[in-house]
Amino acid sequence: MADQGIEVGFIGLGMMGLPMARSLVARGFRVLGCDPSEAARAAVAEGAPAGAVAFAPDPAAVAARADVVVLMLPNSRVVAQVMEGPGGLLAALRPGTLVIDMSSSEPGETRRLAALIEARGAALVDAPVSGSVAKATTGTLAIMVGGEDAAFAKAEPVLKGMGEKIIRTGAVGSAHAMKALNNFVYAAGLLATAEALRMGSALGLDLGILTDVMNASSGRNIATETKSRQEIISGRYAGGFQLGLMRKDLDTAGSISDQTGIEAPSLALCRGLWAEAVEALGPGVDNTEIHRFLGIRASR
Structure with missing residues (x-):
C-alpha cells in the first residue's frame, strides 16, 4: 500500500x-x-x-x-x-x-x-x-x-x-517514441491477420483452425493470439482499443519516419488504411473492426 x-x-x-x-x-x-x-x-x-x-x-x-x-x-x-x-x-x-x-x-x-x-x-x-x-x-x-x-x-x-x-x-521522449513504434508493429500484425482471415474465409477454410495454425507457427503475433478468435471470428469486435486511437499512434509513428528520414512503406500503408477505416466507421469503434472495414472496402 x-x-x-x-x-x-x-x-x-x-x-x-x-x-x-x-x-x-x-x-x-x-x-x-x-x-x-x-x-x-x-x-x-x-x-x-x-x-x-x-x-x-x-x-x-x-x-x-x-x-x-x-x-x-x-x-x-x-x-x-x-x-x-x-x-x-x-x-x-x-x-x-x-x-x-x-x-x-x-x-x-x-x-x-x-x-x-x-x-x-x-x-x-x-x-x-x-x-x-x-x-x-x-x-x-x-x-x-x-x-x-x-x-x-x-x-x-x-x-x-x-x-x-x-x-x-x-x-525524455523515448517512451512516447517507443509506444508509437510498438503500436505500428501491432497494427501491421492486426492488418495481416485480418487480411489472412478474409482470404481464408473466401477459400472456405475453418478460421478457428487457421488461427490455431498461425499460433503454432511463424505467423503468431498478439493479434492472432488475442484478437483473431476472440474478437474477429466471433464478430464481437470489442478488444478494448479504439480505431481512432490506433490511427493517432500510426500518425505519431509517421512523424518519427519524417523526422528521421527513414522510409517506411508498410507504415504508410497502415496509416492510409486506418485513415480510411476511421472515415468509414468512425473513430470510436474497436480497432479490430479493421477486419470488417476490409470487407466493406472489397465490396465497393
Whole structure:
C-alpha cells in the first residue's frame, strides 16, 4: 500500500484515466482529480474511502497542491492546452514537482514541454501505457518510462500503483517514441491477420483452425493470439482499443519516419488504411473492426 500522505494530481479521467485513477486509490494513494466530466468525477469518488479523492477546478489548482501530477490526455495538442492554456499547469508548477505524461504524445512535443518544465525547477517523465481498459482496471498495465534517474525514482511508486511491468526506455521522449513504434508493429500484425482471415474465409477454410495454425507457427503475433478468435471470428469486435486511437499512434509513428528520414512503406500503408477505416466507421469503434472495414472496402 502507498504512503497515505501522498496525493497524486490526476488530469484526464477518460476511458483509461478513470480506471487508472481508481487503481491508485485502491492502492492507498489520495487522488486530486481534474476533468470537466461530472460523471467521471463521480465515478472516481464512488466507493472511495473518506478523504481519498478530491477535485480541482483547473490544472493550475492541481499544480498548487500536488507534488506529483499525472496527465492522461488524448494527444499532444490537448497536453499543450492543459500545460500552457488559461488556468494551465505550467505557470503554476512549483520547484520539485514531477509531471508524469502518460498520454499518447508526440516525442518532439514531449521534449519541448520537458524543457519548459525544467526551467521552472520541475521535471517531466513520459510514461505511456500498453494494455486495455481491463488492465487499467486491475492495475496491470505495462508502462514505458523516459526520464532522468531522480525523476524516475519519484515516479516509480506512483507508476506501480497502475502497472505491473515498468520498462525504462531512456531519455525524455523515448517512451512516447517507443509506444508509437510498438503500436505500428501491432497494427501491421492486426492488418495481416485480418487480411489472412478474409482470404481464408473466401477459400472456405475453418478460421478457428487457421488461427490455431498461425499460433503454432511463424505467423503468431498478439493479434492472432488475442484478437483473431476472440474478437474477429466471433464478430464481437470489442478488444478494448479504439480505431481512432490506433490511427493517432500510426500518425505519431509517421512523424518519427519524417523526422528521421527513414522510409517506411508498410507504415504508410497502415496509416492510409486506418485513415480510411476511421472515415468509414468512425473513430470510436474497436480497432479490430479493421477486419470488417476490409470487407466493406472489397465490396465497393
